[in-house]
Amino acid sequence: MSADATSEGAKRGAFSSRKVFIFAAIGSAVGLGNIWRFPYVAYENGGGAFLIPYLVALFCAGLPFLYLDYALGHRFRGSAPLSFARLSRPAEAVGWWQVGVCFMIATYYAAVIAWALRYTFFSVNEAWGDDPETFFMKDFLQTGDVTVDLTLVTGVLIPMAIVWLAVIVVMVVGVEKGIGLTSVVAIPVLVVAFLALVIRSLFLPGAIDGLEAFFTPDWSTLTHGGVWAAAFGQIFFSLSIGFGIMITYASYVDRDTDMTGSGTVVGLANSSFELLAGIGVFAALGFMAQSQGVEVGEVVEGGVGLAFITFPTIISEATGGALIGVLFFASLVVAGITSLVSVLEVVVSAIRDKFDLSRGAAAAVVSIPAALLSLAFFSTASGLYVLDILDYFINQFGILLVALVSMVVVAWSLRALPELADHMNRRGSIKLRLWWRLLVGGLVPIALAYLVFDSFRTVVETPYGGYPTWMIAIFGWGAAAVVMVAGYVLAPTPWRPGTSLDGPDETADEAPVDHTEGVAR
Template sequence: MTGSVRETWGSRAGFLLAAVGSAIGLGNIWRFPGEAYESGGGAFLIPWMVAILTAGIPLLILEYTIGHRSRKSGPSAFRSMSKNAEGIGWWQVAVAILLATFYASILAWAVSYTFFSVTASWGDEPGAYFTEFLNVSGEVYQFGEFNWGIFGALAGVWVVSLVIMAGGVRKGVELANKVCIPLLVVLFGALVVRAVTLPGALDGLNTFFTPDWNALGDYQVWVAAYGQVFFSLSIGMGTMIAYASYLRKKSELTMTATTAGLANASFELLAGIGVFAALGFMAYNSGGPVIDEQNPIVGGGLAFVTFPTILNEMPGTELFGFLFFGSLVVAGVSSLISMLIVPLASFQDRFGWDRKKTVLVIGIPMALVSLAVYPTRNGPMILDAVDQAVTPYGLVMAGLASIIAAFASGKIGRLASDANRYSILKLGAWWYAFLGITAVVLVYILLFNLVPDQIDWYLNPKEGNTLSPDQVLITWSVGAASILFGLVMGVVMRNKPVPQTDEDLENAEEEASA
């Protein structure tokens, strides 16, 4: 790779759209309203905003500075801070690979439902239709029987995504997001406008925006808020490090990170408005409450069961069904390519491969594994187990490790100095303090929220548990394997130098002269 020139974004707007596209995904459209629903509606919004300002934006800035200063993706970027930290980058590569392989499957469900919406195929019983659509077997380890409809949609998702990645940063990722993000705003915006004009929508919006001040004393509401912000901003899996590594040398970082964080928050609010307006309409028709504590609706249940139920009551079911599921697809594509850039850019930077070789050697095997595991009858159960290992544990622990590595390496001050050189919002004591607070919050979430839930699910299997004991074992195994991969790669690559570009050599000369 010596003598080569690193690719850059075509414009700051192109980078910003890619960063926003990474943050805005399927989870924003259903996870944020679901978390708000479970946490009492308006009671969730204040902790959520506090979490954005104290954790989300400071962590985005950290990842931007790590990627921009090193001009490399995850493993090479962490290595630039300390040889001992390279394993963190490889751990994030493992997290991103696991996340991308199952996320593509959920995206394939959304693709299928986009076609189903043309005729409202789910009929009068969306729940039964979704169950029949997935056709889940009763055994976690019962492999081999494929759902060919999902398989076909998933194959299409991978073809489109890998073609985008083969196009590189400007002609692939940047161009795709320039199409996806405006299209997403138009599609979902039209749906929200319709939702807020429905009878009962005002009751739903009152529930969403009116805080229950007593609920603010519930630590679980705060844990949910910080978890939502952390997961929605693509922090902890190396995406923003990779994206920032393609920025030009004299790029503004801090306000760009702030803009990306607030843009993501704005879309989440838009999603909350649309969903709660629709829930108000459903309550108006049924005569029940907007929030039914006995029947919480989150995750896939919201996207593929509750929303079709609501759509059945709306004039223009087919059109607004197409808008909703089309929005899921567009948001999902922008997020999936942000996951794929982590392993592809990491291997490209660390081994000196070109873009097409990386897609061939890394991207295609990822697609084949995804196609072999997730469109099967036991695929959704494997998905739930891997999701539990990756989304809460992988992202929380890898993000925590990033903060620790930045401080332990002694480079945190240099990162702040580099960011301040061309940035409007200057980093100072407030930034260090918020990173420290975030680290404490993440340790708390890990030790007192996530781990106890896993232990309880395994030791006390009972009706209503999110995961079965077999799924919990898969969760632990996958989580341990991703950490082991990071440790092994960190050791193997420790004495292997990173291939240098012309820009790397120029930067080294500048630092030496300084």
């Protein structure tokens, strides 16, 4: 690409190189779920045997879907709504639905990062004392009855404000100097910190017992459909696919970039980190089980419980526990920040594409309301309950459902897979042949449809988490419906002047376009 083109791309804020793009994409994919979700899901679904359906899901669903997201963003050079609009004007609503999902995720994701930030400092003197569960639930979060209590919790409010301030600065600075630089610095730091945690955990007494529990295969589980569904679900959640992030990031990349090769690097890096997380977490759980004289299975937990109850217990019992705690919670903070930035960028990019706003104005319009909603709901005494409901329903009936709809629209309604495959094959080292179209148009939608149906059936039969019906209706079904309706409300609004809804010329020597910057000023 010419020097002039490079200068223009830099001015518009595109990623300066393939390396920066890959780091940013890895930063988005590697998040809290890699650390606290994968180890638990793997253990509960066959241990070492789970790696077989997991790898099948990665290569047959995760990577093909990732290539689809890359193809949309890289071919049509826009945010999720603009890319879908350039593919077909009526499809724009799907892109806005993805934007709504990302905005909703951002509001509660920041809360968990804030908890991890506070616990990084709690680890130094083991502030939770002898009862980490009571400390977390009652002393730190100040939770009470399952209801909406808007009493502000200062211990959560302050770190959450700090998280939002840092994220807003990154968003205002832009794509290359904000998101790109953050990812290039943060991902190596994350890997080094987590490697140090894993190495320390491996030398704890009982670590081998934990690893045996994690890796010992239960081959009988391979005949259970639920195990395969869990593998596909983990891949969809983990790779940040299907809800606009990778479409947006791909639109910032040079036309000559090998996107299929880059996607493969991102997917394998993400799965490698998940495996590393499993080793570190289960080595620590093995130590905890031995110190308490119980089986590893009796101390295994996932999600919030693993991070803020189980790990503090391990920290209190281990020699040099403060170091383990600082490394663990700092890793959560770094992984969370890079993912939160990517989620917000989907919204900022879409707003800049649609309306004539500067980068700073768009970042403020998106980030400040998200921060205020986040602080208002999730730094309160009922924040944990609202977060739990919202997270489940947005994941199951936001991310998975919009991913399913987008794939059906692209593959079956618009029949756009041949065009997208041709685009990726022009520069890609991995060629998307018939196998890709069969997977994206067949296997992946079927897997997604099964996951969505199974989740719907489960929630209908047993109200999620035993929460009151009114809370599930508002923060569960209501939130999932709002992001869907928002997509169809925003789609008809006119695009900013000068926006072309025709796809860019494939033969042009085009500079990397950052559509969040709009028309060059």
